[in-house]
Amino acid sequence: MSEKPKILNRKVVAQSRLFQIEALDLEFSNGAKRQYERLMRGKGSHGAVLIIPMLDNETVLLIREYSGGVDRYELGLAKGKIDAGETALEATNRELKEEVGYGARKIQQLSAFSIAPSYMEHTTEIMLAEDLYPERLLGDEPEELQVIPWKLDNLAELFNSGECTEARSIAALYMARDYFKPV
Amino acid sequence: MSEKPKILNRKVVAQSRLFQIEALDLEFSNGAKRQYERLMRGKGSHGAVLIIPMLDNETVLLIREYSGGVDRYELGLAKGKIDAGETALEATNRELKEEVGYGARKIQQLSAFSIAPSYMEHTTEIMLAEDLYPERLLGDEPEELQVIPWKLDNLAELFNSGECTEARSIAALYMARDYFKPV
Helix, strand or coil: CCCCCEEEEEEEEEECCCCEEEEEEEECCCCCEEEEEEEECCCCCCCEEEEEEEEECCEEEEEEEEECCCCEEEEECEEEECCCCCCHHHHHHHHHHHHHCEEEEEEEEEEEEECCCCCECCEEEEEEEEEEEECCCCCCCCCCCEEEEEEHHHHHHHHHCCCCCEHHHHHHHHHHHHHHCCC | CCCCCEEEEEEEEEECCCCEEEEEEEECCCCCEEEEEEEECCCCCCCEEEEEEEEECCEEEEEEEEECCCCEEEEECEEEECCCCCCHHHHHHHHHHHHHCEEEEEEEEEEEEECCCCCECCEEEEEEEEEEEECCCCCCCCCCCEEEEEEHHHHHHHHHCCCCCEHHHHHHHHHHHHHHCCC
8 A cells, every 4th residue: 555645835826715625735655746626624523424314124214305416306305514512413313303304312333424525624423313203493593494204215216316415325225224124 | 397597697706826716696487686706717727536545455545645725635535637638547557656655456436516506616536546565656745645544444533533523525435335345
């Protein structure tokens, strides 16, 4: 396995309210030099969680939410930022109450995914929430989200529908299916 | 299902060599207004492919590649941009030859994933490559990539290793496993 490239120089080359872009001057162990750009997590970011809320061992709760990046409604798993001073478990329970209308008595981390590791720093903690109870918290959502129960043994229909396209949701749903019914 | 928010205004708020960030002023169907930011595909982008190269019906070829966004080597599926004038199938075969050292006689699209639809426009075409033959093309990689065969019936070990974290690779590998052995 190669030694990691040396970072010769790094600087912020563009910035907006939410995003910061950094240029990296790299030297690989074979001497090759490249400039890479990467998207940094926002200043003061504490990471993010993606939540797999299980109504029972076979049924996951999806939400339908407007997704500004692709300008359409997407069916997928709830997710959100971890606030300052919050643990990933606390952020999970808060977002679950805000977006899905449930709290969870049992929450555990299944995995952590990178989003596009070649050009994004971001990582998302994948949280499994079980033993749910109805509770709603008012979040900052511009409109109420539609909640849709879906059977884990029917993921092919969901992914073929074209309504659930996000790689993180797809990967987490497969992982949950394996968790409850190992192959 | 709600009517899609109206886009009242959009403008580029930051730009670098590879990235362009756009601010969207939105009005939801209930009257709520929000400003969202999203990362646009680069100007002149023709999309991207992620490739599942199968050595046989049970064995996929992974690559180990330095990932600048997270500053570490990652194990995952080959991917790359579609060049101007190329189809997704042609880009798949070219990237496969450049990154993995094989061509494919059979290529089909399994799916298309969004990366982070709430704030990114990007979509990746998920391509299954079969009936491989050795052929190497010189690409723009700064160093040769290590190629690692992996059995699709042993994905848990791969994902638990912490070396394969990208949601797109994880989702595509599960999807390939289901394709060859439907549950």
